[in-house]
Amino acid sequence: MNKVVVGAQWGDEGKAKITDLLAQDADLIIRYQGGCNAGHTVVAHNKTFKFHLIPSGILYGNKTCFIGAGTVILPEAFDKEVKELIEQGIDISGLKVSPLASITMPYHTEVDGYSEDNAKKGKIGTTKKGIGPTYTDKVARFGLKIEDLYSPEALNEKLDVILPLKNKTLEKVYGLQPYSKECVLALCEKYAEIFKPYVCFDWQEMLNNSKKKQILFEGAQGVMLDVDYGTYPFVTSSNPIGGGACTGSGYGPKMIDEVIGVAKAYVTRVGEGPFVTELTDETGDKIREIGHEFGVTTGRPRRCGWFDAVTMKYSVLVGGLTSVALTKIDVFDTFDEIKVCTAYKDTRTGEIYTSYPTNVYIHKYLEPVYETHKGWGENVSNIREYSQLPDNCKKYLARLEELLEVPISIISVGPDREQTIFKK
Numbered sequence: 001m002n003k004v005v006v007g008a009q010w011g012d013e014g015k016a017k018i019t020d021l022l023a024q025d026a027d028l029i030i031r032y033q034g035g036c037n038a039g040h041t042v043v044a045h046n047k048t049f050k051f052h053l054i055p056s057g058i059l060y061g062n063k064t065c066f067i068g069a070g071t072v073i074l075p076e077a078f079d080k081e082v083k084e085l086i087e088q089g090i091d092i093s094g095l096k097v098s099p100l101a102s103i104t105m106p107y108h109t110e111v112d113g114y115s116e117d118n119a120k121k122g123k124i125g126t127t128k129k130g131i132g133p134t135y136t137d138k139v140a141r142f143g144l145k146i147e148d149l150y151s152p153e154a155l156n157e158k159l160d161v162i163l164p165l166k167n168k169t170l171e172k173v174y175g176l177q178p179y180s181k182e183c184v185l186a187l188c189e190k191y192a193e194i195f196k197p198y199v200c201f202d203w204q205e206m207l208n209n210s211k212k213k214q215i216l217f218e219g220a221q222g223v224m225l226d227v228d229y230g231t232y233p234f235v236t237s238s239n240p241i242g243g244g245a246c247t248g249s250g251y252g253p254k255m256i257d258e259v260i261g262v263a264k265a266y267v268t269r270v271g272e273g274p275f276v277t278e279l280t281d282e283t284g285d286k287i288r289e290i291g292h293e294f295g296v297t298t299g300r301p302r303r304c305g306w307f308d309a310v311t312m313k314y315s316v317l318v319g320g321l322t323s324v325a326l327t328k329i330d331v332f333d334t335f336d337e338i339k340v341c342t343a344y345k346d347t348r349t350g351e352i353y354t355s356y357p358t359n360v361y362i363h364k365y366l367e368p369v370y371e372t373h374k375g376w377g378e379n380v381s382n383i384r385e386y387s388q389l390p391d392n393c394k395k396y397l398a399r400l401e402e403l404l405e406v407p408i409s410i411i412s413v414g415p416d417r418e419q420t421i422f423k424k
Contacts, residue, residue: 007222008261014327016040023057026216032248033238034220036077061091069100070248096200099147108133135237149192217245223315234273242320261321268302274363277305314356325410343369
């Protein structure tokens, strides 16, 4: 069974742990979109590993981990992550990078930082890692791909087209310094050395030979940050949804059997954008403190709120989810009451939305319609069987399944690999 792991909310749902668990049975793990703006944390063998670009399955050592064509790669970040894993004694011999992946250049990070820092209105809340500008250049058809680093003729021809346009934009629009061709060529020579041990020019043969093996597709960010289906424009610049696994990996839709959406038992968001169930009171602070809700990439405190079944039903639809992996249920161990948002109410008209309204500019007028569930008042972190969960916890999970109309197949009761319940 080939599986896709996607974030079902606004990212940071615990995808890395679920990917790490499912990678045990996979032969090939493919990261299919995003860049180093993602932050995935895995706790294994009493150690904490933080990933940004490299597939979480690398911890097993005997897996092929492929960074696909749909990703954008900041070479310096990739190099740093690789070196850290080697220092931690991790076998990365199975790591491969698509030659079709796009390169994040220094001018991309400069533009990203300038745009975010100088936006008087409409801040997106990016990580300033250059992800958006890299995807912009990719779609505009004057970006650089990793394979260009190993073809001097192609690289020279591309730079002759790219640099005059790029330098004009850098100077006239952003007031930034231009780049000489010599400077960029020197950078590319350095990047070629970084990627040389990992770039997989025979990726077509590798994918063909893996068709009858177990494949796991790993997404970054979440459905609600998808550039087409998320809370646009407060989104990432790629397609985290299940369908993005096809375009970003090189495999077609027939290769996918399951799409597992990872969601927290509550909701968090980093950066700007609408968030109807956001809690800015003591309850939100309590969730943040117990759940350690701070960004892996930025360290920013995450915005926290109650579980939102309206956005999750939407994620099930557009994300192609066949089941849900629910994480951090243990955060609610000390809560007397737990709320679930089942609808939105327009404070101007009284209209009730049970389907997700995609026009995010009306969200400031929306308030959540909640139902309240009793807490369970006991520690679930050591439970490994669904039947042993407290009754109120099982009632909460059953209600979520009813609302979402898909099963909850995995329940995480803590950060470690072993703190997991597989619901049969």
